[in-house]
Amino acid sequence: MPLERSPRRVVAESWARARAGRLTPERAEASEPLDDGSLEATRAAHPLAAALPVIRSLLVRDADRGSGVVVAVGDAAGRLLWVEGDPQLVRRAEAMRFVPGADWSERRVGTAAPGTALALDAGVQIAGAEHFALQVRPWSCTAVPVHDLRTHETIGVLDVTGGPDVARPETLALLGATVAAVERELLLKRLQRPRRRARAPQPARAPRLAVLDRDVAQLTAGGRTVELSLRHAELLTLLAWHRAGLSAERLAELVHGRPDAVVTVRAELVRLRHVLSGAAPALAPLSRPYRLPVPVDLDARLVLGMLDRGAHRAALTAFTGPVLPGSVAPGIEEIRAAVDGRLREALLEAASPDLLLDYADRLAPADPLPLETALRLLPARSPKRAGILARLDALD
Structure with missing residues (x-):
């Protein structure tokens, strides 16, 4: 695991990146956190969710009341996903948005251990006034990035935040050892994952329309896949994009560039309905306004x-x-x-x-x-x- 270079150089270069990104110490701050639903979905999909028992056993277990330590787990973009530890310190950290769902990347807050560790792909320690943002300077922190041992891709970051003691060398060593344990745990879980058995019946999925880098669009619906001509692809794409529907005049304008091409666009819709009647009858466009009867995943x-x-x-x-x-x-x-x-x-x-x-x-x-x-x-x-x-x- 790579560790930081000379601390002063690390801090100076990080401050320079923050200024290049047009941040100022007075205005640099974390983003508003994700709403509860988005946060839970992000947590559930993140690979580090599987390693939380290891993280809690090695770091959070001793970060209880009076410990003066907050432990944070973030994703590869610097967004915090879990923040746990000394309850009193956790509440104090909320004042600077050090909370689950907030973005603590360098581009948002400048120099701080989670974002700077990710920027350098190395363990770092930031103490007090070394932080770029004014509101973060009463704190000190240590962070180490986490990697997927199979692909070597950065998947997240572990951070310990608190008073001056958390910037001591032994904290960096402890965090490095925890990251190594987490990386091995994730690799072991993947290797032990049983081969997939026959899948249970899946719920019906919405029709899907593929139009990226295609002139002949591909429509998948009801277990069937068909190709659509460019004109039919244009019509279906416009109706899928404008879910509330389009008047005949507006659709004619979007397809032909003039609202008086209504007769032409109506004839084209008749032909599209004919194509869909065999491939995806549930998708036949409705009229007044023209719209799709069911959502389409574009x-x-x-x-x-x-x-x-x-x-x-x-x-x-x-x-x-x-x-x-x-x-x-x-x-x-x-x-x-x-x-x-x-x-x-x-x-x-x-x-x-x-x-x-x-x-x-x-x-x-x-x-x-x-x-x-x-x-x-x-x-x-x-x-x-x-x-x-x-x-x-x-x-x-």
Whole structure:
């Protein structure tokens, strides 16, 4: 497990990243926490949930009343998922939003052990005034990132927060040993997982429409999969996106660019109904306004949902390309721009350097901003910086 370099250099470089991200000590603060439902769903899906008994046994068990210690478990993006320990200190920490569901990444609060450990992918200790945000300076903290031993991917972070004593070397050693135990526990659980038996019958799923990086859309409904022509894909995509429905004039405008093409769009809808009558009869569009009788899982909308939950890596993986790239229908161009723009904006705002480089390689090779943002986020001595600078020079 890599440990921190010279503490003063770690702090200075972290402060520089915070200022480059336009943070100020007076205004840097954690995000509002997730609502209860979103937090529980995020916890349940996170791999560290399986290792909580180990974490509680090695760290939280001794962090009881009067211990002066708070133990936090966060995800790979710096969002805290569990915060436990000395009840009095836990309540005090709430004043600075050190609570489950809050974002404690460097981009939000600047220099603090959870976010800085993730930024450097190394264990760090931040003591008192070394914190960037003013409200965090009465505290000290130690944090170590957690990795998946199979893929070496960072999956989260363990943090101990409290008074000056938690920044002692023995705390870093204890946290490092706990992380090693957690990583081994997760690997062991995966290796011991029994082979899947025959699956029980699954509940009916909503129809799914795949339009990313496709001109021939793919509709899956009722256990069947069919391909749709570009025009039919445009119509079904627009109705799936505008769930409240569209008037004939508005639909004609979104498809043909003019509201007086109503007769044409009505004829096209008749042909679409005919196609769906054999493949997915429950999806035949209703009229006045034109709308779908049941919700459709549009893959483009699913990507946006992942971004809303902070699942940036999953969203980037799911985004295989633009919506119906061969379409020139105005309404499809609007959806395409909305999804492309939302993905780019979310990654620039919150993604790790590795994720930004993946995005630049696969989807935005001519866009300098993801490269510049990754460069700003990387530590000064990262070996990846030279390659990024060369790519930026090639774009000039």
